[in-house]
Amino acid sequence: MKFGQSICVLNVGGTRYAFTRDVIRDFPLRRVSRLHACATEKEVLELCDDYDRDRNEFFFDRHAQAFLFIMLYVRSGTLRFVPGVCELSFYTEMLYWGLESAHLDTCCQRRLDDRMSEIGMDDDDATDSLSESDVRLSYGGGECQSQSQTESRTVVLLSGRAKWMERTRQAFEEPNSSFPAQILATVSVVFVITSMVMLCLSTLPDWDTAKRNMVEEHRVVETVCISWFTAECLLRFLVARDKWEFLRRPLNIIDVVAISPYYVTMVLAAAGLPGAGLGVAGMALRVLRMMRVFWLMKLARHFLGLQTLGMTLRRCYREMVMLLVFVFVAMAIYSALAQLLEHGLDLGVRNPDYASIPAAAWWVIISMTTVGYGDVYPVTVGGRVLGGVCVVSGIVLLALPITFIYHSFVQCYHELKLRSARNARSISAAQVVETVCISWFTAECLLRFLVARDKWEFLRRPLNIIDVVAISPY
Numbered sequence: 001m002k003f004g005q006s007i008c009v010l011n012v013g014g015t016r017y018a019f020t021r022d023v024i025r026d027f028p029l030r031r032v033s034r035l036h037a038c039a040t041e042k043e044v045l046e047l048c049d050d051y052d053r054d055r056n057e058f059f060f061d062r063h064a065q066a067f068l069f070i071m072l073y074v075r076s077g078t079l080r081f082v083p084g085v086c087e088l089s090f091y092t093e094m095l096y097w098g099l100e101s102a103h104l105d106t107c108c109q110r111r112l113d114d115r116m117s118e119i120g121m122d123d124d125d126a127t128d129s130l131s132e133s134d135v136r137l138s139y140g141g142g143e144c145q146s147q148s149q150t151e152s153r154t155v156v157l158l159s160g161r162a163k164w165m166e167r168t169r170q171a172f173e174e175p176n177s178s179f180p181a182q183i184l185a186t187v188s189v190v191f192v193i194t195s196m197v198m199l200c201l202s203t204l205p206d207w208d209t210a211k212r213n214m215v216e217e218h219r220v221v222e223t224v225c226i227s228w229f230t231a232e233c234l235l236r237f238l239v240a241r242d243k244w245e246f247l248r249r250p251l252n253i254i255d256v257v258a259i260s261p262y263y264v265t266m267v268l269a270a271a272g273l274p275g276a277g278l279g280v281a282g283m284a285l286r287v288l289r290m291m292r293v294f295w296l297m298k299l300a301r302h303f304l305g306l307q308t309l310g311m312t313l314r315r316c317y318r319e320m321v322m323l324l325v326f327v328f329v330a331m332a333i334y335s336a337l338a339q340l341l342e343h344g345l346d347l348g349v350r351n352p353d354y355a356s357i358p359a360a361a362w363w364v365i366i367s368m369t370t371v372g373y374g375d376v377y378p379v380t381v382g383g384r385v386l387g388g389v390c391v392v393s394g395i396v397l398l399a400l401p402i403t404f405i406y407h408s409f410v411q412c413y414h415e416l417k418l419r420s421a422r423n424a425r426s427i428s429a430a431q432v433v434e435t436v437c438i439s440w441f442t443a444e445c446l447l448r449f450l451v452a453r454d455k456w457e458f459l460r461r462p463l464n465i466i467d468v469v470a471i472s473p474y
Helices: 021-025 030-037 041-047 064-076 087-097 106-118 123-128 132-139 147-154 160-173 179-201 207-213 215-238 243-248 250-270 280-301 304-315 317-344 357-368 381-399 402-425 429-450 455-460 462-471
Strands: 007-012 015-020 050-052 057-060
Touching: 015 021, 015 064, 021 030, 030 041, 030 087, 041 050, 064 087, 087 106, 106 402, 160 179, 160 215, 179 215, 179 280, 215 243, 215 250, 243 250, 250 280, 280 304, 304 317, 304 402, 317 357, 317 381, 317 402, 357 381, 381 402, 429 455, 429 462, 455 462
Parallel strands: 007 057
Antiparallel strands: 007 015, 050 057
């Protein structure tokens, strides 16, 4: 800044903040930091609404309380919505000061996505609410910081270890957050599919014979899959923000339950106690091993459709409970009437399939859902009339809550699609090219090391040392 005093005053909606020139130069908000590069008062007025040379005061006609919360983000690194302020209005303030939705805390990002999906708005529409000059000044022109500098500011107050843990957590929990995260997601999907294929093959009649012929190959495949899932689960636990919340998530519980039988079997084998001879304990191990089928739920982290389904079920649990209540009430009424008409009254024909109300309830549920297996059916005139009424009422009852669930599904889909597109935009072409190149060099170096005749001689060669030194900084 080539004018004014050493102390700069920012007046935002009547609230004043005093900073030194050095603080202004390194300020995390791009609009404020660009004040340091201004050479004339005209350039200053392009960034703010008014300027007082005598007091070296920059006036911004913006929301004072919103800027207070943005200043709290500058100090603590956590950005949340202002209570009582519209999410979209606060988001407009963020865009003005040069922040993005990715800077928001996770819970506030979801609130913003909900609000934007409700009115059919996206990030481009929110940016359009600012003038073209505001967008250009907030997000920089030729003088603005590089992308790496901008990304570093989002974690400006975090230590090196905290940065590494946060990036690792995003790589495992958010597959669209970066290109390495997409690679990890792809590898995880491959291992899940491989494990499911092995689980399905193990139930074939000829599997025991094939397993005896290929015992080593089967053991290697199973060990590799379990090792990957174990390492992934441990890493995600270590980098989790809240360890207790991590342990409470259903998918993580399924991971632990599905992995544990392998290690229990190894311990029993080492102790000379085969699982097949443990009776009830061996049966429990087989049941737990079959829990691996729930690993398919891990695909929800990587596929938008499964995420949408899960979010819809969570948000529509009231409608789902209402649907179940409708079905159970109708099932209780129709099963009692069916048992009475088909078996309870002595009309010359006693249908043994309706000997009890629970037995008749099976016929009611398959009739209301219009499945109709044909294994149970009424034979009396009254029972057939009741069956027709049961089918028609089942269609009506099942259709009533569907509208609410459908609208919630559409809203969740648009919200997750918006969030996925936002994360995808953060992956630059340079990052993709760099990651592909490093991955290739790493794979080449590892393969050459594995097939080398003398491993120690391989490590002593200067070119190989150069390869390791060049790859390690990444």
